[in-house]
Amino acid sequence: MARILITSAIPYINGIKHLGNLVGSQLPADLYARFQRATGNEVMFLCATDEHGTPAELAAAKAGKPVAEFCAEMHAVQAKIAEGFGLSFDHFGRSSSPQNHALTQHFAGKLAEAGLIREVDDSQIYSHADGRFLPDRYVEGTCPNCGFEKARGDQCEECTKQLDPTDLINPRSAISGSTDLEVRATKHLFLCQSQMKDQLDAWINSKSDWPVLTTSIAKKWLHDGDGLQDRGITRDLDWGIPVKKGTEDWPGMEGKVFYVWFDAPIEYIAAAGEWAEANGKTDADWQRWWRTDMGADDVKYVQFMGKDNVPFHTLSFPATILGSGEPWKLVDHLKSFNYLNYDGGQFSTSQGRGIFMDQALEILPADYWRWWLLSHAPESSDSEFTWEQFQQSVNKDLADVLGNFVSRITKFCRSKFGEEVPQGGSYGDPEQALVTELTSRIQAYEQHMENMDVRKSAQELRAIWVAGNEYLQSTAPWSTFKSDPDQAAAQVRLGLNLIRLYAVLSAPFIPSASDSLMQALNCDDRSWPSDVAAALSMLSAGHGFQVPENLFAKITDEQREEWQARFAGTRD
């Protein structure tokens, strides 16, 4: 049994995420976690909300709430939506947890001991109108790189360049809009990433099995221009993790907090500590996932994220871990995704464009979205959501191929043999041919899942469903029944067993439908098929079942048009 540690990029707290966010991290991570558990491996699947930084403060101010209260509420909202989508986290933590406070301060202390943190006399923008410093996103202005006029002080949304607020041309306050700003002296801590450039480079070079999308982004940051830069890890803010050196005060850093990019990835580790606390476990129970001196040596650690998060996960977070000099687990495989676009443009949280996770669940069951998103995952390039494609994919794949198979076989059985697995006849050549085909397809499916090739996995699963339909079409038990009822019984028996096999194989993609099928079959044996012939004889004659009602309803043209119009504008 292998042990697999899985983390999904942690969603920011300031609002409900859209489907593009979901397919770029949490959903494929869940697919992989469910597959690993189903095949008998031990899994620790962690996610959390990313709660610090200026956007949380700004969103809380807009909602008229204290920031801590706002974050607690939004965490509950995001947790509930994640549950609605069937995201099977072992723990969904919070980067504001006491565990993350302690760990972040601990790492900062270790990095300081290793000589990898330096104090820098910095300058920061002060707003006279607002009476305060304006860190990162509190400042907006024109991007010095591409000329985009609404660039934020931490990053330009247009060209994705990382910025400092003082880089912006024509800066203004994001709070008041005031341009009465002044650059004032302050002091900040910087992580000396540049000192770790060669170590990081060697580590990235050792990852020959990583996708090119991942390594090319990391290499660009390591080598382009002046190479990897030192980065500020503190901010003049109230909300965040107070700057400390381990448990000691940090002279000169009073009243400052760690910058969100430093503490957010540490939450991957802290979330395991939160899991232990929430489940009555010990420190050793979570450390065996994260400390190579405590048992994590044989753990495979996989991260899932959108491409915009790759630099942090290939460079900044590893710099924190390697720089600490302590035996923490480093990522073994990093799966990154391109962007999902929405109907001719981009999904946008700030502009409320596209479909958001809560809205999606209001109109259709999670499995419909899971299936479409995963089978169209933006792996090799960006992909696009259109309502026409969504309707076509749901209606064809789920309703016509899988749903129709289940409905035909169960209804035919009920009408001729009653609601139990029929007796009589035996499996022959057509059944053997099906077993052979399914055996090779299931091996391919497992290989694609193991490799995290999400689209290929979906295609193979669909082909597995199609094989059952083709079997049913060619053997035609409704015709066989007229001349040889015993043989028809064997064909139906195989079909009913195939439904169980489909429920097991499909569960990582469509867990609710899988549950409905298992319930309809009165079966709770979810063992992964190592022997297809044996799996197709599991439900024996006399085993009772019920015909499942409406496994998948088709999306009508009227519904599609209504939703197309409803989501064309902006949210609110």
Ligand SMILES: [Zn+2]
């Ligand atoms: Zn730009």
